[in-house]
Amino acid sequence: MNEDKPVRRIVIAGGGTAGWMMAAAIARTMGHTVDLTLVESEAIGTIGVGESTIPPLVNFNRILGIPEPEFMRAAQATFKLGILFDNWKHDGHSYFHSFGLSGKDHWSAGFQHFWLHGKARGHAQSYDDYCVELVAGLQGKFAHLPEERMNYAYHVDATLYGRFLRKLAEADGARRVEGKIARVELDSESGDIAALLLDGDRRIEGDMFVDCTGFRGLLIDGALHAGFEDWGHWLPNDSAIAVQSDHLGPPMPYTQAIAHDAGWQWRIPLQHRMGAGIVYSSGYLSRDAAYERLMSSVGTPRIEPFDIKFRGGVRRKQWFRNCVAVGLAGGFVEPLEATTVHLIQRAVLRFIRMMPNGRVSECDAAEFNDQQRLDIEQIRDFVILHYKATNRRDSPFWRHVANMPIPASLEQKIELFRETGRVFRKNEELFAENSWVQVMMGQGIEPQSYHPIAEKLRDDELDRLLQMLRDNVTSTVATLPEHHAYVARYCGAEAPATA
Ligand SMILES: Cc1cc2nc3c(=O)[nH]c(=O)nc-3n(C[C@H](O)[C@H](O)[C@H](O)COP(=O)(O)OP(=O)(O)OC[C@H]3O[C@@H](n4cnc5c(N)ncnc54)[C@H](O)[C@@H]3O)c2cc1C
Known part of the structure; x- marks a missing residue:
């Protein structure tokens, strides 16, 4: 140079x-x-x-001084609170990777440790019930909350x-x-x-x-x-087919990632249409089969589907x-x-x-x-996790990814969580502790123990804490409007003539 x-x-x-x-x-x-x-x-x-984007884009727009409603109208954008993963742990199972915090952390231990302690004591409530973004997402609700208590991204x-x-x-x-x-x-x-x-x-x-x-x-x-x-x-998918289609229902505030026997499909709801596509490994699925699978599961197409090859x-x-x-x-x-x-x-x-x-x-x-x-x-490690940690063995693709060696950095993270319930965010890592926890548990990794500090709480104290946290989530979500109605009011756009 x-x-x-x-x-x-x-x-x-x-x-x-x-x-x-x-x-x-x-x-x-x-x-x-x-x-x-x-x-x-x-x-x-x-x-x-x-x-489909993730929350730091909100900050990028702020740095550039872009007014949010103007940007959202121009890009026919909707809000995104996370990703709904269908069929990843096994066929018929779903979990939600949200952008929110779950429960309340102690400086020494994340909320999962207290939840795991509660579970060991007979509490049956799902880890999902402790996160506003997750519950709101699944119910199709959204609003900005004071003090930026709703963490979100966009579909554009x-x-x-x-x-x-x-x-x-x-x-x-x-x-x-x-x-x-x-x-x-x-x-x-x-x-x-x-x-x-x-x-x-x-x-x-x-x-x-x-x-x-x-x-x-x-x-x-x-x-x-x-x-x-x-x-x-480590990342065996190498092909995609993308299409744009009509909506099958009101736009939800999440992206959907639906696993199939050799990859997955996406659904991204915008104001005026749905973005949809299939990602697959060409070694395990033919192009024609991928095309059929995609086109049989989307609304009326608005464009000719197109192929993308990648590495x-x-x-x-x-x-x-x-x-x-x-x-x-x-x-x-x-x-x-x-x-x-x-x-x-x-x-x-x-x-x-x-x-x-x-x-x-x-x-x-x-x-x-x-x-x-x-x-x-x-990011690579986080994505590989979704393939490695799953109970799916129902096709050559899933058997291949279950057996593939993974980066040592990821191996270490999985083992630590499996044994102790701990996750550490290293070097300003993008994905927060709760992202790892939601995805690892969602994919089927059950921690074998938890931090002993959780046992400091007496049973009645633990009951009260968990109940209070769940009540906070339920009452906050109850105040939220439907996502599509909020979008229409806040940044609703006319459907573009050509897009
Ligand atoms: C299947 C799939 C799904 C994806 N989904 C997501 C998602 O949900 N979220 C996300 O964050 N990212 C996603 N991505 C990645 C996303 O597409 C890219 O991050 C984004 O579009 C940026 O692309 P780009 O600008 O780098 O390249 P491109 O969009 O390919 O732009 C390349 C530009 O270079 C120009 N160019 C190339 N050759 C020449 C030439 N010879 N002379 C002049 N100009 C030239 C082209 O005209 C074009 O303007 C996805 C990728 C794939 C493959």
């Missing part, structure tokens, strides 16, 4: 969610101090999926969200160039990227380039050959020379926990935090790569 060159001209290649999130954030925060150009090709288009129409971000970015000074990148020109001395060459002999020079060209990775891989670490041995894994370097790869160009963990838009957000904010005053240093790149990698590895 040429360390003496001041960074003034930033060129973003690609205008999917990654490209426009990056453009909107840089334009809003850096303003006239940078010259920002985004190149995209309408003929190539975007991937067209990526509609990916195309409309991209358009919304583009408007913001352009209003803040980003320049959009329509065209197909035909070649990436490298500086013959430094080996850095010097320019993008577009069809029609146009040349776009820059000091720093952001590769948001999706799975193609035109700059980071096509030109710089940063390398890719394949995680297919789970990560670029060996996401920031390499004067290029940062963001979004699918940087790596991908299959969408089971809807984490890719979040990884984009992390990369965008991280890049801005590391924006050099004058020039880019190798240290920035190394730090960025370490932090980005840690994020994606932690």
Whole structure:
């Protein structure tokens, strides 16, 4: 990397969610101090999926000063309180991974320890009954609560969200160039990227380039050959078919992830339509069977279903020379926990935090790569958990994932929870203790013991505590309106003419 060159001209290649999130954030925060150009090709288009998000996006919008109702109207968005997992532990079983806290933690031990103690004492109530977001989600209810006591994310129409971000970015000074990148020109001395060459002999020079060209990775891989670490041995799904359909009922405040014998299906309720799709492992299910399965379970389709091929894994370097790869160009963990838009957000904010005053240093790149990698590895482990910890053995796919070796980091987490009920959040990890607890118990891992501090409570004290916590949840949820009615009032949008 040429360390003496001041960074003034930033060129973003690609205008999917990654490209426009990056453009909107840089334009809003850096303003006239940078010259920002985004190149995209309408003929190539975007991937067209990526509609379920997680709560940190609320904060991203706040950083950019985006009014929530305006954003939600523009993206036909609904609220999301978590994911309903059907058929994961075994066929016919469901559990909910919510964004909320359950019960009340003590500094020494999470609420699960007190609940487990109660269970050992004969309390029959489900762990689910202690979480507002979970109970509200299942009942199809939603409202903002005082002091941000409702933790939520959004379902968004990916195309409309991209358009919304583009408007913001352009209003803040980003320049959009329509065209197909035909070649990436490298500086013959430094080996850095010097320019993008577009069809029609146009040349776009820059000091720093952001590769948001999706799975193609035109700059980071096509030109710089940063390398890719394949995680297919842990994440066997490699294919998807996506479709948009009519609703089958009122939009619920959760994403649905329904396991089948070689993968799973998603349902993402937006205001005007449902996003739906099937994820599968092509080694275990044919494309035609996947198509049949998807189309027999959705409402009337609004578009022609489309196929997507993918590989789970990560670029060996996401920031390499004067290029940062963001979004699918940087790596991908299959969408089971809807984490890719979040990884984009992390990369965008991280890049801005590391924006050099004058020039880019190798240290920035190394730090960025370490932090980005840690994020994606932690998400990878969390997703693998859903496949590894299950009682399903009813198909070659499920027998394969039950037997596959898993990363040591995950092995350790599962064993610790199984033996002691403990989960520790390491290094600003995305998923909180309660996320791990809900998913591990939901997938069928029963802790064999719990923290002895739970036994400090006398039986009557424990009874009162559990009853009080359950009552709080029940009475709070009872005050909430139906989710679809709240959305209509707060940010209801006309159905778009084309979307
Ligand atoms: C099946 C599936 C489901 C998913 N679901 C979710 C989800 O629920 N939640 C979530 O957070 N994430 C999800 N994701 C990930 C999500 O799709 C991406 O995070 C998001 O769409 C960002 O994509 P992108 O911008 O990196 O790439 P893309 O959308 O592919 O954009 C690439 C851009 O580069 C441009 N481009 C490419 N080549 C050229 C060229 N030669 N010249 C000019 N321009 C070019 C394209 O035109 C486009 O503008 C899912 C992914 C898959 C595969």
